[in-house]
Amino acid sequence: MSQAAPGARRVVITGTTHGIGRVTARELARAGCAVTMLVRDTAAGERVRDEISALVPGAAVEVVRCDLAELASVRAAAATVRERLPRIDRLIHNAGIVAMSRQATADGFERVFATNHLGPFLLTELLVDRLAPGSRVILVASCAHVQATLDLGQVIDTRARYRPQAAYAQSKLANVLHAFALARRLAGRGITANALHPGVVTTNLLPRWLQVLKPLLRRGMIDAEAGARCTLKLALDEALAGVSGAYFDEHGALVPTSALARDVALQEALWVASARWVGL
Structure with a gap:
């Protein structure tokens, strides 16, 4: 890995081995950012790092193992990041999964909720003191959150x-609730937190129930290059400095969320429960 240039933005991003995360990491490196990729599969992460290095000579890209479904792995990854980075300018929660059947994690949680919400929640809390005025936290959520309910x-x-669809939608609602609650907590520090819908992207994340409909949905689907655009806009656009507690669509436009996502009491209840679940 090349050394980061003085003054380069330091970005920590999860889920970069495929899809929009892979594109996002590449384009951030192309924009001159020093990118730390948190990945579950380190071999795959190293291949992406090498691809980026070949495309962007001098790119500062490193790989840290992090399985967001396992709290011990999240803690270990956060410790490594803290050792390496005195400051984080962008923290991007891109990783996400779907599952067709219920799976429990080693900590006893449902795997989709653990990976998509609890892991990112814990990671943020363990790295929050590395954020500084001007830093941005970005959560890749989904328009699926509008279909969700949340029974703590x-x-x-x-x-x-x-129910696979409900489990995924619930985890994406948790992302938006988390972003809004985090924005309030960071407001006095000049740090922003926002959530986004990347679009319906033709990646391996599509569950089987959508894979079946893929031929019918194709006209409304976008590729990973297009799916990464909103994340990149939130990370790089200087016009968005200071914009916080907002939700964006795949075109980078501010759009409304579901009523549940705007429920401050639910945001706070999820925060308290999440902190308890992850042992904070």
């Missing part, structure tokens, strides 16, 4: 009936 008593109940 059931959200980690491994005995509850599992």
Whole structure:
């Protein structure tokens, strides 16, 4: 890895081995950022790092293992990042999964909710003191959040009936709730937090129920290059400095969220529950 240029923005981003995360990491490096990629599969992460280095000579890109479904892995990754980076200018929560059947993590949580919300929540809290005025936290959510409900008593109940669509939508609602609650907490420090919908992207993340409909949906689907645009806009556009507690669509436009996502009491209840679940 090349040394980061003095003054380069330091970016920490999850989920960069494929899809929009891979494109985002590449374009951030092309923009002169020093990129730390948190990935579950380090071999795949190293291949992406090497690809970026070949495309962007002198790129400062490093790989840190982080399985967001496992709290111990998140803590270890955060410790490594803290050792290497005195400051984080952009923290981008891009990683996400879907699952067709219920799976429990080593910590006893439903895997989709753990990966898509609890891991990012813990990672943010462990790195928050590395953020400084002007830093930005970006959560890649989904328009699926508008279909979701959130029952905090059931959200980690491994005995509850599992519905893949509902589990994914619930985790994406949690992303938006988290972004809004975080924005309030960071407001006095000049740090922003926003969420976005990247579009319906033709990546391997598409679950089987959407893969079946893919031929019918294709006209409304976008590729990973287009799917990364909003994340890149939120990370790089100077016109968005100071914009916080907002939700953007795939075109980078401010759009409304569901009523539940705007419920401050639910935002705070999720925050308190999440902190308890991850052991903070």
